[in-house]
Amino acid sequence: MPENTKAKDAAGESGLYNRISVLRAERGVSRQQLADALQVNYQTIGFLERGDYSPSLKLAFGLSEFFDLPIEVIFSTRPFQPLSEQVYGKSRQAPANLAKEQS
């Protein structure tokens, strides 16, 4: 998902990295559904995902409760480690390099 990668890689104007789009995609929740649950505008969810807005503590806790995860799993001041690296200890490789390795 290019959008998720973008959101994960860029802290945006807020300087805060987040995993909202990844978590949302993982759970099949639309921006509108998440916005309704948190009582905010769907655009605010988009701005949060892009890192263009730093949420209030109330909203951050709301997100934490919604995804049932600690806040530090959702937000970070440093870039998140890619999941593949975190779980399997593998760094990102281009598909061309992988094909070479396999051959």
Next chain:
Amino acid sequence: MKAELVFLGKRVDMAPRTHRQTMVILIYAGLAALMTAFWLLDRWHTSGVYMIFATIIINRLFFGGYNYGGLIKPFNSRAPRTHIDPPPFLVLGLRLYRPEPDERDYRNDERELAQRDHAHYRAYQAISVVLVVVWFLCSLRLTMPRLTSFLPISADALMYGLTLAATVTALTLPQAILLWTEPDMPDFEPEN
């Protein structure tokens, strides 16, 4: 902020910032042209008040902020008045029914409130500069009337023009700042 403007039955996409910036430029150019035209017409003697009416209409149709119409949601986050009984205009044959508003159309969330406050802060600074210029002109007129005699228009007319421009700006600038500064709006995602 709404991502779409309905004007004369046409839907205009206002999600990209460039579209909104173009609209702001066109509106301020239009207001400046109108103010100049009114000056040429009667030196704002009676037409000055029409500038205020024009500004109110522009807010209603394009900018919003003070009422239900326009791109910016009402600053006070209040629901618009709706009629339980048929509105009195029905008698006149003017069908001014308003659909029951959705809460999303008028309630500002925390991000929108923060942006609103910031826009007002910036607008306040700009309007203060105009007020300082008006005060300075008044002060010159009182203390050194000869200096103001060199002005191409009378000092009174200049002060009236500046005050009128400041009023128009005060009514529109916070909305214009919001429309100008808000980044491209995220795409709407239909519900799964």
